Amino acid sequence: MKNFIDFGIDVGGHTTGEHKALCPQCSHTRKKKNLKVLNVNVDKGVWNCWHCSWSGTLKGGEWQKPEVRKVYTKPVFVKVDKKTDELQAWFDTRGISAEVVQRNQITLGKEYFPQVEEERGCVLFPYFRGEEVINIKYRTRDKLFRMASGAERILYGINDINPEVLVWVEGEIDKLSVEMAGLTSCVSVPDGAPAADSKSYSNKFDFLTEKALEAVKLHIIAVDSDEPGVRLQEELVRRLGREKCLIVVWPKDCKDANEVLLTHGVETLADCIANARALPIEGTYSVDDIIESIFNDYEYGPERGVSTSWAEMDDTYRVMTGEWTLVTGIPGHGKSEWLDALALNLSKHYGWNFGIFSPENQPLKYHVEKLTEKIVGKPFSEGFTERMSFKEMGEALKFVNDHFHFMLPDYPTVDGLLDTSQQLVLRHGIRGLIIDPWNEINPARDGNVTETDYISQALTKIRTFARRNQVHVWLVAHPTKLQKDKTSGAYPVPTPYDVSGSAHWRNKADNCITVYRDMVQHGSPVQVHVQKVRKKSNGKVGMVEFDYDHICGRYKPYKKNVLPNTYSMRKVQKEAA
The missing domain is CATH 3.40.1360.10 (Dna Topoisomerase Vi A Subunit; Chain: A, domain 2)
Structure with missing residues (x-):
């Protein structure tokens, strides 16, 4: 097998870990020639340049050539001065x-x-x-x-x-x-x-x-x-x-x-x-500004959001641009995973582009690898099940590159994230924005502003951004610490009012969703609780259950076991006796 030197990569004598290096494909062409833009994982034998996109593995070689700036041709045009x-x-x-x-x-x-x-x-x-x-x-x-x-x-x-x-x-x-x-x-x-x-x-x-x-x-x-x-x-x-x-x-x-x-x-x-x-x-x-839209609603019914592409959710939650959704849930219950799956559905079926601020999904390559697993339906790494092929990985990475734009500011603020998102609207036409989670945003407020007032002002800015740009925003916010049920040992399902800081979370959101799992009962489904829908044409309060595939991160409709579980079997046997 080849080593990094064979590809012109100098890892500085490191034999393990993840490091930055000069990119042999593009560093010499840049003004800052000594800036290390190549990410190298020595343990896995992989590399990726976030400037020119040159990537590969020691085992498989280059899978993506350096990104070459497109060179346009100019047509030959003969100017004609005479009238024809x-x-x-x-x-x-x-x-x-x-x-x-x-x-x-x-x-x-x-x-x-x-x-x-x-x-x-x-x-x-x-x-x-x-x-x-x-x-x-x-x-x-x-x-x-x-x-x-x-x-x-x-x-x-x-x-x-x-x-x-x-x-x-x-x-x-x-x-x-x-x-x-x-x-x-x-x-x-x-x-x-x-x-x-x-x-x-x-x-x-x-x-x-x-x-x-x-x-x-x-x-x-x-x-x-x-x-x-x-x-x-x-x-x-x-x-x-x-x-x-x-x-x-x-x-x-x-x-x-x-x-x-x-x-x-x-x-x-x-x-x-x-x-x-x-x-x-x-x-x-x-x-007069909206009369035509009113006539259309009367003739054809009110405008509805697009489907999540999970048919089971169509009656409870549809995604409409210009709105924002609060997503909450107990840490570890799958809020981010479910949102990633939803974003991929909207990208695949409607061509939506997304801006994503998700600092908890770090390093970025980890987040991208999880997205490829959802796209392909196979694990990224070797294990007990068939992993994705090199070709499948490349195709999935291209899809992610085309539809997802990741924001990782050093000092994230609401204003800064919305300014960057505004540029993503102009340059890439994003239709979706995911902010996950709220507590990773720095609260840029002075001592005269209470937390409640700050949250109210921030949510107003987010709502205004969504409506002005016809973007749907998903904002993830964690609930306060909940008390377990003394009998079952399970946590209750959080509500928007449980989110730390203010009742404005529930009051200002267009839609409120809680992702929940009963962690006590083994094999329990993921429950998506829709707890608020502002426009009745886009859904109603309700709950949908999903099976979560831990191997590739996909969600599918929950199918109850054909055979009764162990508890039910014991109960049936006891009653028969």
Whole structure:
């Protein structure tokens, strides 16, 4: 078997334990060349670099190559200065003037379209950043689309961004239509709106890292009014900040800017944008702000949260964004394990991304290894049962890397965690945030603030964050010390009022859950007690029982033993005698 030197890893003469080392793949490329970014476990013979993701084992070799920053290609674009009659004839049918076409340097060309496996004549929309063409959108007359292969996906119209106000649309033609209405500060998202049921939706917003967007004071969202467009609007508002966004409402007979231009003219299009509605700020709602949602509730029933993916829980607890759930329970009864399993369910079935603050699940690799066991359904380490294969481990680690973002600040505070989570909303579109547990957060309060007032203020901040960003927050808080039952020797099931510090835990939570096990009765199930649900459409007070698989950390519906237990057998025999 190879040793660490064979892989260029210097463990400094250590023969046991876990240590930091220079990464032979990336340390020499960094400004701080002497910073040890490679975690090495000498006992297990494994390593992982948290900078470039290079990982492997002495036994199996590299399982993940160093992460290489993606290198984009830049397409060849030939600028055409002359007016093309054929090109302008097509744009005339869309209400776009020659001046607008020429200003945006749109031209004709030919390109291969894999959809039909042939080269076609098409319109070329160059995507500029400064003087450089970063990408090109190719479009045929019969609506075949493609982007330049290997090029960076950026916003169409970056050079036109004005920091005072910016209009957002869903296609190049809509951007040109807005320009016809006299507004050049307008951008189009590069790939339109993903399908409304797309699981990978939250990962389609890398363009939001564009530097020019940071200075924009007001965003006017003028995307399509169909279902994908509505979801795109919601995600843009969620990430850009609702207090900085206005919403355009199109006439009922039109779904986008170009249809308004063609159907009603330039003045009506300009009026629609000028009359964009402000989103209601918390505490300042009117019926007009929510009338459409009320009509939908009347017609189709109230909005419900998503399923936990445990069908047995659908009647008692569903997960709705914009809410927060208190999770409590006696230490060792499985609160964190159950939450991890729930987060994985939501990631697998709905594509949710998560931010996680879980300092008790340390070191981080231990937490990640437990998550891989839940994903694969096999143990990470060797034992009496079949362990996960090298390939299964790699696939599980990729899933965790794609959907989970771990926060480990040196001095965690509520404000600090929420600030970091806000960045995770913008960059990764997280839908879930787990804070586990509360007592690991430093109480940043002065001597004039009581514990009760501090908890109240902190929970208000968490609730506001959840609602503003449409993120569901799970907050784990331990109960005070409980007294065992003198007869059974078991602890009672904790309630939200048992959580240390304040009744605000129960009063301010949207949902309250207790995870409980009877540790006296061997083989007893895990009980998930739903003790509060604010919205009746999302569940009701009740209890669901699960079997917990200690080997891989999975939860499944509790199945009572077919044969009676020992106590029942003795009772039956005694009665028979």
